[in-house]
Amino acid sequence: MTETVEGLSINLATVRQQWGFAEAVEGCLRHGIHAIAPWRDQIAAIGLDQAARIVREEGLQVTGLCRGGFFPASDAAGRRAAIDDNRRAVEEAAALRADCLVLVVGGLPAGSRDIAGARAMVVEGIAAVLPDAVAAGVPLAIEPLHPMYAADRACVNTLSQALDICDALDPPQTGALGVALDVYHCWWDPELEAQALRAGPKRLMAHHICDWLVPTRDMLTDRGMMGDGVIDLPAIRRMVEAGGFSGPQEVEIFSAEHWWKKPGDEVLATCVERFRTVC
Amino acid sequence: MTETVEGLSINLATVRQQWGFAEAVEGCLRHGIHAIAPWRDQIAAIGLDQAARIVREEGLQVTGLCRGGFFPASDAAGRRAAIDDNRRAVEEAAALRADCLVLVVGGLPAGSRDIAGARAMVVEGIAAVLPDAVAAGVPLAIEPLHPMYAADRACVNTLSQALDICDALDPPQTGALGVALDVYHCWWDPELEAQALRAGPKRLMAHHICDWLVPTRDMLTDRGMMGDGVIDLPAIRRMVEAGGFSGPQEVEIFSAEHWWKKPGDEVLATCVERFRTVC
Numbered sequence: 001m002t003e004t005v006e007g008l009s010i011n012l013a014t015v016r017q018q019w020g021f022a023e024a025v026e027g028c029l030r031h032g033i034h035a036i037a038p039w040r041d042q043i044a045a046i047g048l049d050q051a052a053r054i055v056r057e058e059g060l061q062v063t064g065l066c067r068g069g070f071f072p073a074s075d076a077a078g079r080r081a082a083i084d085d086n087r088r089a090v091e092e093a094a095a096l097r098a099d100c101l102v103l104v105v106g107g108l109p110a111g112s113r114d115i116a117g118a119r120a121m122v123v124e125g126i127a128a129v130l131p132d133a134v135a136a137g138v139p140l141a142i143e144p145l146h147p148m149y150a151a152d153r154a155c156v157n158t159l160s161q162a163l164d165i166c167d168a169l170d171p172p173q174t175g176a177l178g179v180a181l182d183v184y185h186c187w188w189d190p191e192l193e194a195q196a197l198r199a200g201p202k203r204l205m206a207h208h209i210c211d212w213l214v215p216t217r218d219m220l221t222d223r224g225m226m227g228d229g230v231i232d233l234p235a236i237r238r239m240v241e242a243g244g245f246s247g248p249q250e251v252e253i254f255s256a257e258h259w260w261k262k263p264g265d266e267v268l269a270t271c272v273e274r275f276r277t278v279c
Numbered sequence: 280m281t282e283t284v285e286g287l288s289i290n291l292a293t294v295r296q297q298w299g300f301a302e303a304v305e306g307c308l309r310h311g312i313h314a315i316a317p318w319r320d321q322i323a324a325i326g327l328d329q330a331a332r333i334v335r336e337e338g339l340q341v342t343g344l345c346r347g348g349f350f351p352a353s354d355a356a357g358r359r360a361a362i363d364d365n366r367r368a369v370e371e372a373a374a375l376r377a378d379c380l381v382l383v384v385g386g387l388p389a390g391s392r393d394i395a396g397a398r399a400m401v402v403e404g405i406a407a408v409l410p411d412a413v414a415a416g417v418p419l420a421i422e423p424l425h426p427m428y429a430a431d432r433a434c435v436n437t438l439s440q441a442l443d444i445c446d447a448l449d450p451p452q453t454g455a456l457g458v459a460l461d462v463y464h465c466w467w468d469p470e471l472e473a474q475a476l477r478a479g480p481k482r483l484m485a486h487h488i489c490d491w492l493v494p495t496r497d498m499l500t501d502r503g504m505m506g507d508g509v510i511d512l513p514a515i516r517r518m519v520e521a522g523g524f525s526g527p528q529e530v531e532i533f534s535a536e537h538w539w540k541k542p543g544d545e546v547l548a549t550c551v552e553r554f555r556t557v558c
């Protein structure tokens with residue numbers, strides 16, 4: 001029987017080209033990994049009930065469901081539809097007993113140049129979903145995305161900004177609203193250490209890892225395996241731990257030209273080896 | 280005779296594939312543009328004396344010389360060589376009577392993951408060059424680059440960070456050290472307005488414009504013409520003006536697949552038209 005790898009979670013996007021949900025879970029278990037973070041399309045493909053059954057029967061920790069968010073829209077109907085979709089995502093996260101629902105908040109509505117307006121829509125959207133999330137027992141984790149995605153994916157781009165939203169919507173720090181810290185998005189931020197401390201244990205809900213490659217050949221799908229890039233992963237892990245997070249590090253690698261083309265078992269074996277040696 | 284376009288400068292990188300320095304100046308004058316910002320390789324190709332003579336005879340404003348910087352290096356010899364090169368850049372900027380020497384500070388030394396260390400090398404390097412710049416009467420303008428360049432081009436990535444360096448090295452705000460604000464690098468920054476006010480007239484030394492395209496197909500050479508992307512240029516101009524900068528807006532567009540393939544006169548005519556209508 002394979003030894004359990006404590007403290008490691010696999011975001012299933014890392015093997016999305018190789019495997020569906022059930023195969024990915026089997027792969028993780030073969031490598032001793034008992035924590036996962038699936039995407040909603042992967043859950044939809046197998047069906048929520050079946051996915052939840054697998055999670056329960058295998059005793060998996062679900063370190064996050066990816067993803068809610070994408071709140072800004074050109075009109076009120078679009079914004080309402082986004083909020084409704086986030087409510088469904090909360091239900092799915094509850095069924096999977098996920099530690100949090102990760103929010104990639106969305107960028108500018110089509111044709112807009114109003115980033116301040118988009119940011120206001122994000123706050124409104126999270127405020128609308130938060131009561132449902134509290135009722136379902138699903139913490140919401142705002143994931144600040146790298147500023148290169150500000151236009152089209154997420155107009156929340158620093159931990160500081162995400163924590164300002166938490167302060168506005170959940171001042172008593174109940175644990176209902178927090179942040180997902182992904183090294184890929186935040187490694188460059190000179191305020192990272194201070195903001196991880198500011199976040200504290202109630203708001204640090206996820207710690208995603210991968211690496212920043214030099215050169216980066218594609219803005220979306222050229223993330224590196226831990227150790228292959230320039231991020232000081234142990235330094236950031238210490239910041240996250242100092243902030244009070246003690247959950248698994250979750251590997252999330254989008255890699256169209258490299259890791260998505262490798263056999264899933266090779267990817268997972270490499271994740272385990274790098275987790276043990278460079279994280 | 281062509282009417283002068285007040286308040287517009289052309290960074291000659293915008294037409295670097297079409298023209299050398301002398302041809303680019305002739306092109307600018309044909310379009311009524313009397314302010315330019317050349318790159319050092321363009322100056323070297325024609326010779327500093329000849330370039331300075333053209334600037335003088337045509338009465339051009341040089342809104343900046345690009346570029347000094349690239350301070351971090353793996354060893355002390357490399358860092359000394361960078362400082363020496365910056366001293367030569369100061370001399371060139373003085374000969375061209377440039378409003379400032381733009382500093383692209385450099386990223387991580389080869390093989391390094393120590394971004395805090397690289398940032399310390401940047402501060403040391405600027406501190407070493409500053410007395411020479413003061414003696415030559417050349418203001419140094421730190422240009423924060425977009426965080427997607429943190430690893431390989433500039434580990435100073437926000438206006439806030441650049442101004443912290445100014446505070447450390449020139450606390451009395453003598454006008455010897457300041458910042459170049461490029462909308463491409465800073466448009467996403469939620470602190471932009473506050474930091475432009477913080478900078479003030481003594482430290483706002485340049486205002487670069489272009490646009491952020493969606494999608495962006497290349498991280499280095501896919502900048503957009505003003506109006507073709509998502510940046511609210513008038514909003515940022517108002518922030519820069521509120522901060523006290525009253526110099527020209529300087530168009531700097533790296534565009535391998537589009538504008539660098541157009542005739543230089545078409546590029547300049549478009550810059551003038553967009554400057555008048557969307558900036």
